[in-house]
Amino acid sequence: MAQIDKIAADTPPYAHVPTATYDDLPRRFADFETLGEALDYAAAGKRGLNFHDARGSLSRPYPFAELRTDAIDTALRLMAIGVKPLDRIAMVAETGPEFAALFFGVVYAGAWPVPLPLPTSFGGRDAYIEQIRVQLGSCDPSMLIYPPELADMAGEAARLANVAGMDWADLGNRPAPAAPLPQAKPDDIGYLQYSSGSTRFPHGVAVTHRALLNNLAAHSHGMDLIASDRCVSWLPWYHDMGLVGCFLSPVANQLSVDYLKTEDFARRPLAWLDLITRNMGTTVSYSPTFGYDICARRMSSQTKASGRFDLSRWRIAGNGADMIRPDVMQGFVDAFEGAGFTANAFLPSYGLAEATLAVSIMPPGEGIRVELVEETQLSGVASGQDRPQRFRAIVNCGKPVRDMMVEVREEDGTPLPERAIGKIWCKGPSIMDGYFRDPDSTAACLVDGWLDTGDMGYLSDGYVYIVGRAKDMIIVNGKNHWPQDIEWAVEQLPGFKAGDIAAFAITTPGGEETPAVLVQCRSSDEKERIRLREAIREKVRSVTGMNCVIELIPPRTLPRTSSGKLSRAKARNLYLSGDIKPYAIAA
Missing domain, CATH: 3.40.50.12780 (ANL, N-terminal domain)
Known part of the structure; x- marks a missing residue:
């Protein structure tokens, strides 16, 4: 060497x-x-x-x-x-x-x-x-x-x-x-x-x-960086995880890193894993959930991962920047275990630009851990009122990083005990100085050095669990509904996948709040579209107990942020403005 x-x-x-x-x-x-x-x-x-x-x-x-x-x-x-x-x-x-x-x-x-x-x-x-x-x-x-x-x-x-x-x-x-x-x-x-x-x-x-x-x-302390570590990244440098985690961190921690451009990853996702394989020293690489998902989907059932990839030295497979899906992570393990990938390489984390980057990181080697949370705890409705018990798997996002404190609070700022769901607040030396030339927005989220992250979650045995974005929550008749629960339910139907669905609240002509669900549909047959819309409606009703506005839209219509995440807010605005045009389907 x-x-x-x-x-x-x-x-x-x-x-x-x-x-x-x-x-x-x-x-x-x-x-x-x-x-x-x-x-x-x-x-x-x-x-x-x-x-x-x-x-x-x-x-x-x-x-x-x-x-x-x-x-x-x-x-x-x-x-x-x-x-x-x-x-x-x-x-x-x-x-x-x-x-x-x-x-x-x-x-x-x-x-x-x-x-x-x-x-x-x-x-x-x-x-x-x-x-x-x-x-x-x-x-x-x-x-x-x-x-x-x-x-x-x-x-x-x-x-x-x-x-x-x-x-x-x-x-x-x-x-x-x-x-x-x-x-x-x-x-x-x-x-x-x-x-x-x-x-x-x-x-x-x-x-x-x-x-x-x-x-x-x-x-770097949270990841336990060692002398033999080397990184591969395709994350964009205009996003905090790409800029801070995969560009500035390698400089400040003296780590060699190999880059693919984000657009090259988007065209050929498996080139990411090819690069990890060829660079036998690669031990560290990060991706949002959708990156792991698209790689697993690109592997055909006839192709053996062991014949193309060697992922045996990948010890830190970081995951962050969006909601972590345990089913997607399992799918990645199923697809690439034969190439030497091990599930305990997964390293879930949680962070945001306002905290510079990392708020919590899973200790290396612990992998993906989940807790099953009863749906009524998430919705604020007493158990058994109007629906059977359902559970959602919430991923453990690790422990607060060094020097970072995390609290979960009520809307009025009252601290909550362990396992109570509320707003995530954090405090530490890496919290932002503020929003540039925007004192009102700064004051709205920074209080006595504590940052209101805008995310909902809870603490359990010192670990951080994230439930969703407070601003994305759909509130109908006093009940909280998480858009990702609706989106994930639709994904279970044949023909749909992660990224095909966006759920958000709209106001009906009668002045009532109701969820709208936009679903990218690849079928050109109107009878099939009618069937799909009814299947989606029933699936959403079975999960939420609500009747929703279901709109089928053309493929590649839903907007994404520059880091690849679904932008529900932008999808809602485009839908309400008429820029997203649903298929016309007979009633």
């Missing part, structure tokens, strides 16, 4: 030799004052970032030392064109060395990087331009920097927002005259993070260097 590391260290830039997994540089678990100091330290070693093409072949190794050199040059270019400390620099977060150098270049220049999303398949050009325009209006940057291939859309968004636009190839051609770099302090803002669903009312989460590094240290 030492010989391999020597080759990696002695090979010139751009040679197709991955950065080292092992390193003689003593590992420090993010115990730095600032993010720039973290990269300064990592650059003294042999690890780094590695970018792969759509087929999973290494296209660009990028040692931390090279990243640091490029970032300092970028900082000097930015300073030469007038960028000052505290300026916001918006940047389209494409996974690649250009964005990595730009992000750290802005940090070294004392300004605030603001990662913004790439276009998604839903909504098209105009929707993307509007999203970027609105986010630019929120963060008020001095400029927007983007990949050359997005000059048309990103440049138009910049023009509409009256912000200077520049592609990063242009920036790279600017002179970089020597100048002293500003010295950041731990309590300075390190970056602004927008949630993946930010559209009409975006909230820029302001995170200090101190908060970031505290969370990265807690994250």
Whole structure:
């Protein structure tokens, strides 16, 4: 292994030799004052970032030392064109060395990087331009920097927002005259993070260097990182789990990481597992539930995973960013156990951008654990009133990370005992500084240093269990109904899968609140659509006891956030505005 590391260290830039997994540089678990100091330290070693093409072949190794050199040059270019400390620099977060150098270049220049999303398949050009325009209006940057291939859309968004636009190839051609770099302090803002669903009312989460590094240290301790660990990621860098967990954490904790672009994963999901297989040192990789689900679905019953993959060294299969589905996790185990994957590799976690990233992490090796919760505990209705007992499996999301406190509270703020469902609140050094230039929204969720996460859940034996988002809850006749329970019920019918269904509350013409269920339907036969609608109606009624508005819609209609999660709020808005058009079906 030492010989391999020597080759990696002695090979010139751009040679197709991955950065080292092992390193003689003593590992420090993010115990730095600032993010720039973290990269300064990592650059003294042999690890780094590695970018792969759509087929999973290494296209660009990028040692931390090279990243640091490029970032300092970028900082000097930015300073030469007038960028000052505290300026916001918006940047389209494409996974690649250009964005990595730009992000750290802005940090070294004392300004605030603001990662913004790439276009998604839903909504098209105009929707993307509007999203970027609105986010630019929120963060008020001095400029927007983007990949050359997005000059048309990103440049138009910049023009509409009256912000200077520049592609990063242009920036790279600017002179970089020597100048002293500003010295950041731990309590300075390190970056602004927008949630993946930010559209009409975006909230820029302001995170200090101190908060970031505290969370990265807690994250690495929670995962028990060891010298032989190496990471693979396809997560987007404009989402907190991708940006913080799979880009900034490897720098601050000196971990080599191999990347697929998110769009390449979307086209060929199994390329993720191919990359884990080829990089035999891979031990760490994260994904939301849907990533595991799509991989399991892509495996045909005739194909043996053991003939293509070797997942035996994957010791931390992280799961977060959306509701964790035990049935999906079991499906992944069933599909890939023959390739050496073990169920206890799963590492559920819970977090959000307002806490920098991690709030709780399952201790490694404990895997997926569930508790069965009676439906009436979730709905607020006394047992036996109007329905038989039903249970939902709630996944254990681990223990609070180091320095983090978690409480469950009533709506009025009263703390609740163990196993009582309420609002999740958390407090610790990694809680955000606040929402940028939005004191009202900050005051609404930050009280005496405690963050109202907006999520519902409970504590059991020191572990955190998440039930759902409070804002997604459907309340009809005083009863609480969780949209995912309705969605999961429909998924049990033949022909439907995760992501095909969105449930939310609407107001009927008569002024009553009722659930609406949008279901993507692939059948073009009207008789079959009528049959499916009635089957869905009966299934939902059997689970909730309610009559719902059932609408069948074309495939690929439901909107998703930039991180791939279903956006119920956007689906509701598009449905009510008429932008989502259901199939016309005879009554």
